[in-house]
Amino acid sequence: MNALQEQKNYLTVLAPFEGVVTTRNLHTGAFVIAGGNNGAVPIFRVEKIKTLRLVVAVPEAYVDGVKEGNEVSFAVPAFPDRTFAAKISRMSHSLDLRTRTEMVELDVDNSDRILLPGMYADVIWPVTRQAKGFVVPMRTVAATTEKTFVIRIKKDGLTEWVDVKRGNAAKGMVEIFGPLHEGDMIAARATDEIKPGTKMSAQTAHP
Structure with a gap:
């Protein structure tokens, strides 16, 4: 009996967290193989969508304005008339040597579940200027x-x-x-062929 009860328990799949089933790879009657075998696929994909993560590659020139806890606005093409908010939660504290950007993660409150994982966002990044x-x-x-x-x-x-x-x-x-x-x-056109000390006549350019 105990062995039968244990096998019956396998009929119910419990997720380790609350979420939404976003992918269903198998349906009733399908043959399921062990997860360690080649060719095995997950039965379901469950995602937590009440809080989403927004990842932004911040150019090197603007990393000075990145502070944990700061709020940043963004928009998505699906809702062009709405603006959403996210808080900076994590920073890489290093630059990608190829793109010269710092990866920054922001947490998005999605309690109303209006945003979907995988959406592209247009981020309105706060920029500070240290010099004129x-x-x-x-x-x-x-x-x-x-x-x-x-x-x-x-x-x-x-x-x-x-x-x-x-x-x-x-x-x-x-x-x-x-x-x-x-x-x-x-000079209206700069070139290293014009050496310092070259005599030039200055004229005001008109649009």
Whole structure:
């Protein structure tokens, strides 16, 4: 009797946690083989969807703004008119050497079960700026193996290289950071062939 009762207990499959069956690979009457054998497949796939995990690859330039517990907004294509919130819960504290990004995980409260695992999210990431920057045409920024720079034209008409760092870039424009000031004149097209001390005439560009 005990042996029969133990075998009967195997007829009921209990999940180790509360969740939703998202995949059913076998149905009533199917032949089930032991899980250790080749070709075996899980009978069910159960997922906890009350709390979802959102994984974001944060570019190196923005990792300074990543703090555990901070709330971040995001949207999904399925609900274009809604914005959702998630809290930063875990950080990798290292950069992917290929993509120069840090993997950050956020917990999403999905108690209403409106979001589904596997959805793509458009994340509105909070960005902080430690220094004042300028937006200039990409052609005004040059780079060598040692530095990135723009060419400033001084009041006496002589040029000088000014080291800068690149920020975001879009539509032919790029954000730069460096010891520049409003009103500085820079060369319309930068190249390392224009050496410091070259005489140039400065003209104000008109849109």
